[in-house]
Amino acid sequence: MVTQAETLRGLFRTLTATSCPYRYNFHLHTICSDGQLTPQQVAQQAMIHGLKGFAITDHHALEGYFQARTYVEAYPGTDRPQVYTGIEITAQLLDTEVHILGYGFDPHAPILHRYAMGSAPEGEWAQAERVIAALHEAGGLAILAHPARYRLPAEQLIPAAVARGIDGVETYYCYGNPEPWESTPETTALVHRLAVEHQLLETCGTDTHGQDILVRR
Template sequence: MAVDLARHSVWSAAQDSLALRAIFETITAESCPYLFNFHIHTVCSDGKLQPEQVIEQAIAIGVQGLAITDHHTVNGYRKAQEWLENWLWSSFDTPRACNAPTLWTGMEINAEMLGIEVHILAYAFDPDHGALRPYQQGGTAVGAAYRAERVIQSIHEAGGLAVLAHPARYRRSPAMLIPEASRLGIDGIETYYAYGNPSPWEPSPKQMMEVSALGTMYGLLNTCGTDTHGLRLMQRL
């Protein structure tokens, strides 16, 4: 019975978009990477970390909440969540169980907006919802499913939150992309992002100020993440 309750708790928390929205409302430049990290890749897409290693490092760092956002797949999330569930059960009634992070569902999806390709991060969605099936095939969707409007709509249909990843990394400026993303129904923007590979990790000040101001103007949530592709959760590469 206790095992079933633990399993239900872990997997249901992963799709709690209201709880995640409340966290996004508190995110600041100091939130990442020690408290929260909402942009991580594993070997299930183009990263180097095993999903289990992500959780091991998150526990060691003391991260409170995170999301694995592999490109067009939730396989990394599923493996990490299973490992976390087993770890929680093995730690049942021990002090270390109190340090377990919350792992939300996550995925990074390619989409077309204003004639260029952008990346949209999906969070706290039902990974088995049919609306997201076109985006879980390991590659970029085609046709109408490739449009940002459709991607955002599909994430919402699956109960999740949609966030524009690294808004200052595209061939169009944040001043063009963020208003359009807002018009299409985006929930938030990745305000706190390192556009180089600084060590230690920290958000890029110039881009952060511009993106943050636009987010405030359009009433969008703020997120943060290291966009880890290497072997350390604290760095991008």
């Protein structure tokens, strides 16, 4: 049986700057962390817009995934989006706070319990290598979120994340708030180049916290 992580590994290799937000969206937040939409509303919008797949990546929480999956599975018909497991975990990398996205993992894996309790991990559990290892132990993939939004530049953080076992980077990301959503061209080019150089997977997502999954805010 093909796992979610195996499916996503292949899917992430096909994504481009236009894959989000109308085909896929792998960075969404709900009221289960700091978003404004319920998981059901996220799932409903995903179906209205005809997405093929999406992931709710609430901060240190998994309840949104379970609720969205239940909603989608109860919807009549077969033309429904795939709901992938997702989470966003705060971590320390080169003494810098970063966010690591997890995908395709077993949501019941005991190793993830301490990362899904509603608050950021502390101490050794917050180290990027520990977070990445936990996601791998749970059968998932680890992705460095929005690599150009941190105190240190992507040119430093991405190689450091690679050395700690990261699987990929969020290449296609909107660093401003334009409508319609657009992956920032210059930053996309930089992150894509680094991803190719280090043979990384590349993901896309709106990072929605507001009322519309098609935009970032």
